[in-house]
Amino acid sequence: MNFMDISKIFSLLQPDKEEEDTNTGEKQALREAVHRNDSYTLDQLLRQECYKRFINSRSGWGVPGTPLRLAAAYGHLDCLQVLLAHGADVDSLDIKAQTPLFTAVSHGHLDCVRELLEAGACPSGSVYNNCSPILTAARDGAVGILQELLGHGADPNVKVKLPVWVSNITSFSGPLFLAAVYGHLDCFRLLLLYGADPNYNCTDQYLLARVPQPRTLLEICLHHNCDPEYIQLLIDFGANIYLPSVPLDLDRKNDKGTILLLQARATPRTLLSQARIVIRRAFCQANKPQAIDQLDIPPVLISYLKHQL
Known part of the structure; x- marks a missing residue:
């Protein structure tokens, strides 16, 4: 992240001077309607210009956000639909540079995720946030949400945005890695079906320039004692079975995953x-x-x- 990126973030998150000098009653009324899941009152308020002008305003304690973010967090689909119908910014940012879609994914609200994606939300979240919705879904095992994100074009090989000096950690941050170590086989398979690279941390030239010998997914799955199905899927989807250095000691020779890999190498x-x-x-x-x-x-x-x- 360079200086221009940081300046852009602060400009996006800077509240308008006009909003700072305005009574917060209208914003509070919108938040209360969303909080109560009162979509009728919310719709009536937004039909009035004095309220609609605050539809994308951030407010509230903790993490100030827009009414759309609040609806996504609570899973209040009716309110979310009303806000979108009245022109709410589908990719508005909170102070952590997270979009309403990211919030809906984090809270596991599939219906809200689907609605936001259909309304044009970016499936990758914000470029100014270090994480992304697909990483969160893969970690949490939310296969339905993961399906929606991938179906709308989310990158199955996305990585956490981290500084160069932690490149080694970056090599373990992809959706496939998270799905494997957290034991979400259905998510792991779905990612491979949508094009996740089974050798993702051994083909990235930018990463290899900093981490000459990153651990492959096959090694990671063996190290974390993942079920043999993970090993078989990687083999079936074309993982380079000659990349990992499998320890052939007495403790591992009867491991089912190791046996699968050795059989694949021999045949x-x-x-x-x-x-x-x-x-x-x-x-x-x-x-x-x-x-x-x-x-x-x-x-x-x-x-x-x-x-x-």
């Missing part, structure tokens, strides 16, 4: 498996991982390409 991939990896990789490079359904091929092959067989 060449079938032509069918290699073809699936290449085809899926091509669709992911085109940012259309779900376009496989549109291929003019037998349904059984489509199911195979989607790892449903």
